[in-house]
Amino acid sequence: MTLTPLVASTASSSDSGGSGSLLSGFSDWAVGLMETIGAPGAGIAVALENLFPPLPSELILPLAGFTASRGSFTIAEAIFWTTLGSVVGALALYGIGAALGRDRVRRIAAKLPLVQVEDVDRTEAWFERHGNKAVFFGRMVPIFRSLISIPAGIERMHLGIFTLLTLAGSLLWNSLFIGAGFLLGENWHIVEQYAGIFQWVVIVVVVLAVVWWVMKRIRTLRRRDSDAA
Template sequence: MTLLTTSSSGESGSLLSGFSDWAVGLMETIGAPGAGIAVALENLFPPLPSELILPLAGFTASRGSFTIAEAIFWTTLGSVVGALALYGIGAALGRDRMRRIAAKLPLIQVEDVDRTEAWFERHGSKAVFFGRMVPIFRSLISIPAGIERMHLGLFTLLTLGGSLLWNSLFVGAGFLLGENWHVVEEYAGIFQTIVVVVVVVAVVWWVTKRIRTLRRRDAERA
């Protein structure tokens, strides 16, 4: 199989190319389950891009190595397995341990954990479902779900639904584009960059606001 590299350059491009080659070899060796394994690893290690794996699985399906239905089934199964593993990590961490960790972190207060829990109680279902379609968050959202001990059946169902939509879109695009499957990853990369920028801006805003609040409290106590 001829693998077309993405438009990334330098070290980042070589890393993506190397991962692409590994994923292709895995799919060629064991078929569609290989795509599922790659996606499961992507859930556990968010820097691995599902936007690369999924269209590549669709491209491989278009060449007859397996069917598009198999590609969607196995990649979705991989998404669920990876999410359940992270859910287990969150459940093992637990609320009490999370509070102890928060109390020791700079700029973090236990009240922040309480507010996060309250928010998750109100919006957890939507966060888990739609989070499956947002780069980076689709992996990380499983951890607070585990910490809050969201009902495992509900978590699995929401993860399955969100992952099925996301995976079907990207696998289908790779299948239809064929040799040009990498175009999907290029546009998805732009979306991921936007998400990262928004997150960085939000974090900077939050840290700045928290520092100002702490300084104001110190001044009032003085």
Template sequence: MEAIGAPGAGLLVALENLFPPLPSEVILPLAGFTASQGNFSLAGAIFWTTLGSVVGAIALYWIGVALGRRRLRVIVDKMPLVDLEDLDRTEAWFERHGKATVFFGRMVPIFRSLISIPAGIERMSFPLFVVLSAAGSLIWNTIFVVAGYFLGENWHIAEQYAGVFSRIVVIAVLAFLIWWVVRRVRRNRRGRAAEH
């Protein structure tokens, strides 16, 4: 972190959006700790990491735009257990709650990166997307950079708490997916039994 400086930390955070195995929960507190050692300023660490978050989110937004609704519908239509009606409901939900989803999604592990793609697919206003992504990222990054700054050499404690939060999110998502798949398989079986 000393070698790459605050702009390098921002670059790592941008890459974390595209390659989630690079965890921001490690990068951000470490940037805060390095700032506390006087290698760069706290404000610089927050600015560069937030800029990196926004740049990464923008890249994924344009991937969503390139994918587009038509291609997405073709992909979804070929997927087992997923109906186009599911996609229609998801799109309607995103239309109603898209702004809050992008803003709060920037503060939730896993979804931090992924939320940019549906925003691009749905062609959310680009300036609005950038503002919401920047605001959500600023809050998330500030919490972890400041934690690393004040925890000093114990900066890794912030990463441990973030790791617990990440695991809770992963377990909740897996539980939901299992419930959804079981429900969908049962529905399809009942549909086939009714046809016979």
């Protein structure tokens, strides 16, 4: 028995409307990949999730656990391959950051509205103080788990340390979600629902922070203009 119809039905029952059909379609693709090439398919899906953050690891990982519970592969294989996929995707983004480089980032920042080169300097100083923690814990935060690899590359964080921290954070995150999917079986989509709430909380916090920063920067620029006049 193939898993695709069963996964599609559980995914679509967890949501309705357009988002439900999107979830079902992505579930079909992911489980089809796992059925075709086994646990490495889960690793490929997770690597792509790192490169394209809109693809949800909160869906891929419990789905891999569910597929393992059906005997397609072992839970150890699921954890190994998804963690490998996480590291490969993170290293690819690290390479993009390293290729971009600090000098190029500063030149880009100088041309952006509301952004100043000093902002880049402050970001660099923050990363020097908290980079290790940011890479490790960032692997467990939606959206940031992909994006954190880019500043690590820009700052040329020691590649061995970056890889080790990425491996440790990804192993913890992946094991938690795969284990939950394995234990929940056909109810694996419950994990995705609760993780989705967490992701929206992160998005709202980021949007509010960006709005606050823009308003603060506009007030600062206006104050400078009035003082110059």
